[in-house]
Amino acid sequence: MHTELHASQLQADTLLLHPQYVLLKSGLATDHAVLVEDGRFRDVGPRALLDARYAPIPALALPGKLVMPGMIDGHHHLTQSFGKSLAYGEPSEIFRRVWVPLESSLDDEFVHQSAKLAALESLRGGFTTVCDAGTRAKGEIGAVASATAEAGLRCVLGIICNDGGNQSTPGQREAILAQAQRFMADYGTHALVHPSLAISIPEAASDAMLATVTRLCAEAGIIFQTHVNEHLASVERSVVARGMRPLEHLASVGALGPQTLIAHGTMVTPAELLLLKSTDTAVSYNPVASAWKGNAVAPATLMAAMGIRFALGTDSTRSDAFRLLDAAEAAQKYAFAMQIGDTSSGGGWTWLDHATHEGARAIGLGGRIGEIAADKQADFLIVDVDTPELCTSVDLTWDLVRLAQRDQIVASFVGGRLRLFKGWPVDWDARALMRQVADKAHAAIARAPIQRLHPTAGEHRRRVLAGSSVYPARSDLR
The missing domain is CATH 2.30.40.10 (Urease, subunit C, domain 1)
Incomplete structure (x- = not known):
């Protein structure tokens, strides 16, 4: 045969x-x-x-x-992928200690090279489309766009529109919005790159910016992306800063709706699930990220039953679509299904659907991709x-x-x-790119002001066998 x-x-x-x-x-x-x-x-x-x-x-x-159908990664950070092994064993919210310092130290050439390597990893893993939530790297986002296009990967590419919160000035907001509109115009008809606007977390932008960005996305028929209710720390930070949980904050400024894709949604109340349903807001369900660096698992089987649109996402953990399918089912079984005797836990087909045509609907491309x-x-x-x-x-x-x-x-x-x-x-030298990125990756990591809390596996073994504390002592806390 x-x-x-x-x-x-x-x-x-x-x-x-x-x-x-x-x-x-x-x-x-x-x-x-x-x-x-x-x-x-x-x-x-x-x-x-x-x-x-x-x-x-x-x-x-x-x-x-x-x-x-090629599978769809509903949540990625292409310029973080080369540093994914930095996430192992780290407490949640590593973006503050790892990703922001790492990305801010990259130049345009390395942004292009690392994004192209991440695109290659995605294609090798069975993803033909990724939804990138935006990079904090300095320079033009065009470096990421050209990298994915050269690799042949379809990409919904977010440009971050953070203005810092309600203390921002009208001039700051106008400059950010002008850049966003140029980006939308530049890639509005691109064959493989589909523009998106993003705000990293709701409180990183003013209420005016949140409302304006989501309105622009709705008018242009593109998606708005933001990280919401991912960790206990992020929920509590929002309550302290704005008096509301992140999803409630978005709702209060009219930032939910069919144009909005929230990343994670792992810690959602019954009322928030109804809010997602009533506004037709989409979610990216990232089960591997929950295992690697999260506090909880998004209730995806319940979302499916409620008709809440969602995609499966890697969150730049590992770009392996079949392992993501397995993780999507397994996480639901461990977190929810076993304790109530649900031996089906989605029946298999649920996860294939949400990796393909349902994932396409969640990232705003349901009319173009996701099915044969x-x-x-x-x-x-x-x-x-x-x-x-x-x-x-x-x-x-x-x-x-x-x-x-x-x-x-x-x-x-x-x-x-x-x-x-x-x-x-079939038409470019992947091994040459691998050598280029490998030569630069360790230098980039060493150069960035990263604060890693968990030791490497070898050091962890040594500390455990020695009976000492696993986490390295920090001089700033002595």
Whole structure:
């Protein structure tokens, strides 16, 4: 059944694919064909019907293969990814001690290189689209935009519009908004980069800025991004600063709505869930981030039952879509389902849906991507399912969530173009980029005024065996 496939077979302008399985919005289908032409899915349907309709086009048989939508990372920080191992063992809210100092020390060249490496990681992991919540790096955001476009990754790219809070001046706000509007104009029609406006956390902006930015996004048909109710510290900080929880703060200034995507939402009250539902505000559910640096897990199965739109996101932890699916289910089971006897916990399909077409809806691209359907952008994966792990499957949908791996991805397409084949780009030198970033990464980390609280694994072992405190002593606290 296993047939060797070559990259050259997938680089024609028109492809009529005959996979063993196609993952449609309604679920898995067999005996189907997919026609890709001019960067889009031109037709999808029963194989016999498409073969008759497009008889002059030679079909490419893909036995043992699945054609599925490229998965969507609903929350990323592309310029943080190279420093992801700094997050291990750290207390929550590491943005203050790690990410802000790290990003602020980067120059444009390294921003471009590190973002392109992060884009490569995403494509290798099965993501064809990422939603980036904005960088704090100095310089032009164009360095991130060009990096993702060169890598061939679709990106909803946020530009941060923080004005510092209610003490900001009209002049400060006008300058930030002028920059945001230039960004929207520059990328409004870009093939792969879709503009978004972002505010890092609600209290980092004035109420006037929050209201204006969300209104601009609604008028332009793009999304507004912000981090909300992520950690206990962030909730309490908002209560102290504004007298409201972060989600309540957004609601008070009219900043919730279909144009808004809140990152995390791990600590939400019943009333806040109803608020998300009534305003049609979307959420990015980031289960790996909860495990690595969080206080709680977003109630995603409840959100799904309530009809709250949400995407799955990595939060720049690891860019592996199949492991994210597994984490999405597992986190719900551990946090909520086991204690109430819910052995289904989403039934597998829930997580595939929210990694694909539901994720596309959450990040504002539901009309363009997320499913294998006529006239949608041809962002898709060819996945080898003729493997020892899956050859006996009786429920391939659920097995994709629990058993599938990144190395089964044979090919990744974005906009109908083959971008990666067997994990590597077909038209640029990824290993040269890896060497460039590796040469600079440790110097960038050493240069940044990072305050890391947890020791490395080796030092942790030494301290535990010695019976001493795990956390290094800090001279400023002596």
